[in-house]
Amino acid sequence: MVAAAFPIVVAGGLNGPTGAGVLSFFLAPGWAGYRGNPRRSWLAPLSAQLMASLGTWVAGRATGSTVGGLGAIAWENLFFGLLCWGAWGVGLLARRLRHRATLLARLAEAMEAERDAREHAILVEERQRIARDMHDVVAHSISVMVLQLGAIRSTLPPDTAQAEMMRNVERLGRESVRELRALVGMLRDAASNEPVRNPSLARADELVAEVRAAGLPVDLTVDGDIAELPAALDVSAYRILQEALANVLRHAGTVPTRVVVHRAGDRLGLTIDNDPPPGARPDRDPTAGPGGHGLVGMRERVSVYGGRLAAGPRPDGGYGVDAVFPIGARR
Known part of the structure; x- marks a missing residue:
């Protein structure tokens, strides 16, 4: 529509479109190159060039073109063509820069997600290591201590203060083992509920x-x-x-x-x-x-x-x- 205005105003008796019309005439191919698919947007500068050529031809017929006038028309066609295709090229460049910025932003997001996953994997691995150490070392050692205390208590008279003290220590040891096993289960459940794909x-x-x-x-x-x-x-x-x-x-x-x-x-x-x-x-x-x-x-x-x-x-x-x-x- 913007390009069609050029021959229309010339055919209407004017010397050409106004300043705003000329600006729109060149901005339209640039906008098409920026927003449209290059496989289709090339039609915009082509249409603009054809409309400009038609406008200069109409103006030439109205004034009775001579050889010199035909040369001027040819130069005008070349001038308008270069501007139309140049504006389209600038639009394509801006489109490519925008697309590349989008790609880099997506890449940064993907790398950030990978970094978060790696940090989470380290955290889960540390939890599992602590759970293994607590189960294999601490809980086992306390269990052995409780068994040894029970063996010592069995050698003492049952109604003495020393036997009662040993019995209380045994009870505390068994409770500690139960609490440790519950804590190990919590650590392992937390790790298993948050799977990480390495x-x-x-x-x-x-x-x-x-x-x-x-x-x-x-x-x-x-x-x-x-x-x-x-x-x-x-x-x-x-x-x-x-x-x-x-x-x-x-x-x-x-x-x-x-x-x-x-x-x-x-x-x-x-x-x-x-x-x-x-x-x-x-x-x-x-x-x-x-x-x-x-x-x-x-x-x-x-x-x-x-x-x-x-x-x-x-x-x-x-x-x-x-x-x-x-x-x-x-x-």
């Missing part, structure tokens, strides 16, 4: 589903049995996968990415490979930046198990991370 490569499909929901197209391939990995190695491999996918979102955006988890014998391999972002230079390292703690952390996780990590740009401009863990080896 990070594991067995949950790689859930992690991939989360980043897919954030807009990253990921193809996951699992080759071999990854259900019985050592717990610590399993967590480290999961964290490397999580960090690598986060780096793709952070540095390359929503580009096609492939994840391969491969286990062969006593070796576990991880490969995360993404396509180059639009306009990327093949010699640019997407993880190069202030600190580089993500890549350093990956190397540290792999080196603990005597493995190796290779990360760097691919010849096509993409980026790849390859990690290999020897299963059963730890430095």
Whole structure:
């Protein structure tokens, strides 16, 4: 509608739309690029350019165009076309920046949830350790003390003050054992009522589903049995996968990415490979930046198990991370 106003006012005898009309004429393609799907929003600048061309053609016919007039019309068409498509491009850029900010916010929320789950898992593990210690050490020791007191009491005359004192100590000991067992039950019930799903490569499909929901197209391939990995190695491999996918979102955006988890014998391999972002230079390292703690952390996780990590740009401009863990080896 905004674009159609251009030829209408020209056909009505005016020199062209007013200042507000011209501003709206250029803002409309930009707004379409910002709010609409690029596969459809390109119709907005195209329509605006066609309407501008129609308006200048109508104005040229009304004034009797000469060769010089036709040249001016051509330049006007070029001018309006560049402005229309330029406004649309600015809208697309703003749309991409907004989308990336949304993805980073979702990623931050996911990492915060993982941190909370890890802290909760530590708390539950500590509760269970205390419960085991209380049951296996404290309660057992008190039970042995009560039995020994009963044996000593049986050697004393039954109506003496010493025998009565031993009987009272036995009773207090049995009550303490009952209270300790009740407390152990409370600790274990609290732990069992709050289950925590620890990070594991067995949950790689859930992690991939989360980043897919954030807009990253990921193809996951699992080759071999990854259900019985050592717990610590399993967590480290999961964290490397999580960090690598986060780096793709952070540095390359929503580009096609492939994840391969491969286990062969006593070796576990991880490969995360993404396509180059639009306009990327093949010699640019997407993880190069202030600190580089993500890549350093990956190397540290792999080196603990005597493995190796290779990360760097691919010849096509993409980026790849390859990690290999020897299963059963730890430095």
